[in-house]
Amino acid sequence: MDLDKLFRKNLKTFSAYEPGEQPQGDGWIKLNTNENAYPPIPEVLNDIKNAVDSKIRKYPDPTAFEVRKLIVSVLLREQDTLTDRNTVFVANGCDEVLDTVFKVFVDPGDEVVFFYPSYGMYDVLASLYGAKVNEIKLNEDFSLPEPAFTAKGKVMFINSPNNPNGKSFGNAAILKICSNFPGIVVVDETYADFSTQSSLSLLKKAKNLIVARTFSKSFSLASLRFGYALANKDIINEMNKVKLPYNSNYLAQVAAISCIKNRERLQQQNKKIIEQRQLITEELNKYPGISVLPSDANFILIKFDDKAITLKFLWDLREKKKILVRHFSKAGLYNYLRVSIGLEEENRKFLDAFREIASQYL
């Protein structure tokens, strides 16, 4: 039997998403995958631990009833957005929100629109689902180019703040896109809790908008997988129909509930990350030959004038300092390093290491 003939044809040219390195062993400073620098606070860890009991044997609530209720009634209470729990979809991480959007809206050959550079999963999923891809190149400064406002298609993905540069696109532009685009607009707000902007307030105006969010970053729960989406309840209803029945695990739901209850303390921690982002940006902008892009996220993108020097920094940070940052070997990104904001001490070590390496190359 020739297995090759059984695999779907479009897998022949399919490239999987490449996650950032998760190093084994201790002593690494991991500034490469945009995880929250702070661990969950003790109250959240305790709530998770206390839930580890005989209930582990049972299936989780397939409707995630309690947490959906708390998302609209508590977490987003002060936002001017939807308030019905039937406008909330819960998933095994934000990636599963994206996957579910494809299951609801995208037949093979349907056109899917996204931008470059941005989060790699839009392209990976579009290719997996056999969609026709319209990848629109962002302007040199990572702003939205004119074709964003005239594109046609079934689904458009906008990452705001955008990965890897970290800047939000602004609600005026996003609302204009929602009005012009004939399909569904997904605003992936994975990093929005580090920003002052959000498209949540557009949901009442734009029926074709889905806002995707996650507890991985701002609430330090990446390991447990908890993502969600807000949208018109007709959209959410279809998303709930097609999801795997027990997609969201029990401890993720428990942890999410605990984070919502402790949201103010977690937001305080995130403020420190924002302050550190500002500090690092200012420090790095003092060097010649590099500039830091403005960021609303828990990471920054550093532009180097010289590609060779970019790679020397990447190498020396890793090999001499055990500091991991992210480099993308992709068009237009060779001269950039993306650096997640760490704890104060990690950031200090990063700046010290940067200074040392800079003294050699800059």
Added chain:
Amino acid sequence: MDLDKLFRKNLKTFSAYEPGEQPQGDGWIKLNTNENAYPPIPEVLNDIKNAVDSKIRKYPDPTAFEVRKLIVSVLLREQDTLTDRNTVFVANGCDEVLDTVFKVFVDPGDEVVFFYPSYGMYDVLASLYGAKVNEIKLNEDFSLPEPAFTAKGKVMFINSPNNPNGKSFGNAAILKICSNFPGIVVVDETYADFSTQSSLSLLKKAKNLIVARTFSKSFSLASLRFGYALANKDIINEMNKVKLPYNSNYLAQVAAISCIKNRERLQQQNKKIIEQRQLITEELNKYPGISVLPSDANFILIKFDDKAITLKFLWDLREKKKILVRHFSKAGLYNYLRVSIGLEEENRKFLDAFREIASQYL
């Protein structure tokens, strides 16, 4: 904007999977969703609790390296099966194994074969992915009919032991199907740890075989979502390519590792379930007007001669005794109740309740 026009057309006729009831409140005896009656042992609960620390903020290992290694080198060591960790795929529950099989093998219009009655997700996913469905009716006694051995198609799903009747199909039949079927044969062994049979030993002979398994049932981890599959490494390689990068959460991986280390004690617990299955079967078979089908799983299927009486039992068990069992309002299943095997005390209460209700109706 008319959202209805944006949803994929095949969702118009799509019916979601209906999970069994998860009642709120205490005092219920839940024999309706085939969860393991026993909670995880204290060692496993402790290992999970001890993992709830600062690592929660980080992404889980996207390759599930450690647990894949332990599955082949420890858990399945005494089975005559594949031994390379690159023959193991890890997923967010066994349902995600099934979903991934569709992503690797099924284009719209491809034929998918499964049996009726069986686990409902094969049909749900086939319909979601736009597959052409060949649903083959099992014989009256739930054995495989002749068309099982001559069917053509891209993927065939065999649930063994089969849900809802609980009986395994036997390796001679499954090997014959693997030889005859031109596509991939998925043997879903969700309940195989309660049986003396498994198709794992066929993997060395049948290159087109995928064996799907789970820690939800036999290892009492339903809440955490940990499923896996064994197959030829070319198949597993494609499955790993298309999966969401962080599909398997960290605590599920931790819990699975702990279950593997404590497997002997967990298998002892499962022996008690098997003994109780035998005892309940014998007790119930004493009643007139009903018979219990032979089962290899952690549940039994009770056949009632009279449909009206079936529903009276369902109702009285629920309303008068707070005991949940499963009834399927589906062709050929109206006269059956499926009952998960509980703890000894729960089973005794079930048998007492059954006796009381029987004295009225049988």
